[in-house]
Amino acid sequence: MHHTAMSPSVPLQEMIRAIRSARTQCEERGVIQRECAAIRAQFRQSDNGGRSHNLAKLLYVHMLGYPAHFGQMECVRMIASPRYSEKRVGYLGAMMLLDEKQDASLLITNSIKNDLSHSNQYVQSLALCTLACMGSAEMCRDLAPEIDRLLRASNSYIKKKAALCAVHIVRKVHDLGELFTPAARSLLAEKNHGVLHGAVVLITELCERNQETLERFRKTVPDLVQIMKGLVISGYSPEHDVAGISDPFLQVRILRLLRILGRNNEGASDAMNDLLAQVATNTDSTKTVGNAVLYETVLTVLHIKSESGLRVLAVNILGRFLLNNDRNIRYIAMISLQKIVGTDHNAVQRHRGTIVDCLKDQDASVKRRALDLSLALVSASNVRSMMKELLLFLSSCPPELRAQAASGIFNAAERYAPSQRWHIDTILHVLTTAGGDVRDETVPNLIQLITNASELHCYTVHKLYRALLTDISQQSLVQVACWCIGEYGDLLLRGECQETEPVQVTEDDVLDALETVLQSHMSSPATRGFALTATMKLRTPLSLTANTDRIQSIVSIYGSCIDVELQQRAVEYNALFRKYDHMRAAVLERMPVIEKNSPGHTNGESTGEPIKDIQTLKVKQGEPLLPQQPANQVLTLTQMHVV
Amino acid sequence: MMRFLLLFSRQGKLRLQKWFTPISEREKKKIIRDMTSMVLARQPRSCNFLHWKDLKIIYKRYASLYFCLAIENQENELLALEVIHRYVELLDKYFGNVCELDIIFNFEKAYFILDEFLMGGEIQETSKQMVNRSIEASDMLQETMEEYMSKPAF
Numbered sequence: 001m002h003h004t005a006m007s008p009s010v011p012l013q014e015m016i017r018a019i020r021s022a023r024t025q026c027e028e029r030g031v032i033q034r035e036c037a038a039i040r041a042q043f044r045q046s047d048n049g050g051r052s053h054n055l056a057k058l059l060y061v062h063m064l065g066y067p068a069h070f071g072q073m074e075c076v077r078m079i080a081s082p083r084y085s086e087k088r089v090g091y092l093g094a095m096m097l098l099d100e101k102q103d104a105s106l107l108i109t110n111s112i113k114n115d116l117s118h119s120n121q122y123v124q125s126l127a128l129c130t131l132a133c134m135g136s137a138e139m140c141r142d143l144a145p146e147i148d149r150l151l152r153a154s155n156s157y158i159k160k161k162a163a164l165c166a167v168h169i170v171r172k173v174h175d176l177g178e179l180f181t182p183a184a185r186s187l188l189a190e191k192n193h194g195v196l197h198g199a200v201v202l203i204t205e206l207c208e209r210n211q212e213t214l215e216r217f218r219k220t221v222p223d224l225v226q227i228m229k230g231l232v233i234s235g236y237s238p239e240h241d242v243a244g245i246s247d248p249f250l251q252v253r254i255l256r257l258l259r260i261l262g263r264n265n266e267g268a269s270d271a272m273n274d275l276l277a278q279v280a281t282n283t284d285s286t287k288t289v290g291n292a293v294l295y296e297t298v299l300t301v302l303h304i305k306s307e308s309g310l311r312v313l314a315v316n317i318l319g320r321f322l323l324n325n326d327r328n329i330r331y332i333a334m335i336s337l338q339k340i341v342g343t344d345h346n347a348v349q350r351h352r353g354t355i356v357d358c359l360k361d362q363d364a365s366v367k368r369r370a371l372d373l374s375l376a377l378v379s380a381s382n383v384r385s386m387m388k389e390l391l392l393f394l395s396s397c398p399p400e401l402r403a404q405a406a407s408g409i410f411n412a413a414e415r416y417a418p419s420q421r422w423h424i425d426t427i428l429h430v431l432t433t434a435g436g437d438v439r440d441e442t443v444p445n446l447i448q449l450i451t452n453a454s455e456l457h458c459y460t461v462h463k464l465y466r467a468l469l470t471d472i473s474q475q476s477l478v479q480v481a482c483w484c485i486g487e488y489g490d491l492l493l494r495g496e497c498q499e500t501e502p503v504q505v506t507e508d509d510v511l512d513a514l515e516t517v518l519q520s521h522m523s524s525p526a527t528r529g530f531a532l533t534a535t536m537k538l539r540t541p542l543s544l545t546a547n548t549d550r551i552q553s554i555v556s557i558y559g560s561c562i563d564v565e566l567q568q569r570a571v572e573y574n575a576l577f578r579k580y581d582h583m584r585a586a587v588l589e590r591m592p593v594i595e596k597n598s599p600g601h602t603n604g605e606s607t608g609e610p611i612k613d614i615q616t617l618k619v620k621q622g623e624p625l626l627p628q629q630p631a632n633q634v635l636t637l638t639q640m641h642v643v
Numbered sequence: 644m645m646r647f648l649l650l651f652s653r654q655g656k657l658r659l660q661k662w663f664t665p666i667s668e669r670e671k672k673k674i675i676r677d678m679t680s681m682v683l684a685r686q687p688r689s690c691n692f693l694h695w696k697d698l699k700i701i702y703k704r705y706a707s708l709y710f711c712l713a714i715e716n717q718e719n720e721l722l723a724l725e726v727i728h729r730y731v732e733l734l735d736k737y738f739g740n741v742c743e744l745d746i747i748f749n750f751e752k753a754y755f756i757l758d759e760f761l762m763g764g765e766i767q768e769t770s771k772q773m774v775n776r777s778i779e780a781s782d783m784l785q786e787t788m789e790e791y792m793s794k795p796a797f
Contacts (some may be wrong), residue, residue, distance in 0.1 A: 012746050012748075016748055022745075056751050059750075059751065060750060063657060063658075063659075063660065063750065064657075065672070067655075084784050084785055085785045088755070088781070088785060089751065092754055092755070092758075094776070099665040099666075101665060101667070120783050120784070122777075122780065122781050125777075125781075128762075129758050129762055130762035131764050133663070133762070133763065134665065157777070160767060160768065161762060161767065162763055164763045165760045165762075167763055167765060168763040178727050191770050192767050192768065193770060194767065194768045194769060194773060197766060197767075197768075198765075199768070201765050201766075205776055239770045239771075239772055239773075240770055242725065245770050248722065248725065249722065249725070249726075249766050250769055251768040252719055256717075256719075288721055288724060288725065289721075289725050290717055291721055292721035292722040292724075292725060295719060295721050296719050296722070299719075326690070327689075327690045328691055328720070328721065329721070330690075330693065331690045331692060332692075332720060332721060362688070363688070363689060363690055364689070365689070365690055365692075367692070394744075407760060428781070478684065492703045563655060600691055
């Protein structure tokens, strides 16, 4: 049915057409300047028939982003007009152009006060609406008694608006909550849904601001339960029905108020238990509106002192939400489950399968939430299967989630690793898949882990060597691989290994691999440092003179490298070859197990012990103590081992 | 409570703005820019909820118009979608198969309807019929009761 009661404002529509037909921004500005000039001129004239049209034009111009403050006083004038059409546009203008910060807003206080007692409810309505929209604290204080009067004695149309006005007043001037409390209480007896809704919003506001008030309103729980029951069980009510749910807006507000009243209170929570169970079970969940009510019910159940059976019911609803076709509902479920994974861990665990499936969801937001939740659900009993899913996710996840996924996997692996070998395998898997997205501490952490797993040194170095042959682009992986090869090169060359198939690795193969890393443009300077040190460390296990020469030649090339760090290392290593060959074996011997001390143990600190160990060793073996300068050099070289 | 409601076209042109808290003109302009760029950048089949500062942004597209509603954190997102939908239904009933042009050329009516449905950032009337009746009655008043208005008000 096309609405014909209200004839459109021709002057307004003509202006809109003129503005829209402007082909450029410049042309539009021209039209608007002309129109504004005309409007200004009209404002200055005395009362003519077209005042409301003029102000409406100005409001349109304002919406396009052009300045309109010269219309503020016109709003004030129009509001004071006896004509409804002018009041209507005047109040609209006030709401759009004035706010409590403008001086002009005070000028309308008197008009509002008068209009609140107007004999026509539509005029009263304009005043109420404007007060609730932009009433300043001062205006609120001034008009509060009038609003309270309207709350008690007027028709439903006015009462519902007065209720929301009271809400606004309480938000602006908290102490005035006391004034409205009695009226709010009696409004719960109203039948009109608009008034009831306003009453519930007002009571909620009062309870949220004042603990005493909240305790007084707890007595209303049975009344609220009755009202809800009426809505849930009642027959079809065409006026309030939305897809089979009777007034979902009111239902949700009541549920929220019940949540506030039931929190931390056994008595109140008991009184609403049955109702919540009823709503949770009977509400139709095929449409969004039903799910909106269910969602609010779940939130209430989880925040009051509900029975465990009811809690499980609530979590199950969330579990069902996860399977819903509507991605909004899946997203809501994820958010809610995330909030309760700490307090209701076991209940959430029951839905782990569904949650893990959501890692494959099309929607990026759902994926992100599924990741957070999955990581929170890893435990000692499910770590193997969860890790499989998470590693699978990592290989295909969106780039913005990779860093988070990688670090989450590392943390979970560290907490729940069933074995050291599993732990090392998992970390290697992450480095192979997402090595570019891991944090810097990963490398020293992994090295520390490896040194601690002494039975797995052979297995680890073989695995890393093979990984290195496949791909040298992932810097973290390459760095750890180089370190291991340098450290456990003898195990690599020995060939046989308990945990993997035996494979022949010659000295040339190993040196080839390290040289490839050194020469690759993909290798960062830090990575080259690792490779260079590893090459140097291999001097000890390598027996053939040919390879010793090869090592020395690799090292000397970097003596003139443009990177200062590499150059320094190369020069010092060369020194080890020439002048300090007798020290070389001791300096480059196997690292002791690194203690995991405080987080972020840096380069220098953890070498305190090893250096002492080496020096003590020398003393014990009867070798002369070294002169001061070489001791300093030893310090530097050993520091470089633990990068 | 709801903080603001914006309607804008696919080209980012603003068609309606309702603010439920006092905000400076400058801040309003910034928010409008942020909302339009955020919402227009969304993929077609994403979920309708966004996070922005400490608020939840609920948006939905109806034909050529985007409805963008900002709510506080304790509010129910799914119900917010219903609020948007209800407003669209009210516009549709009033204009008859409402389209963007109706809202452009009759923007003040769109505000009048909104002001019978929402108030102070909360829902004012939950019955569609009640809102429609109130708007019709107000329009009638504007048309025919001009003389009544000029009588003194007591």
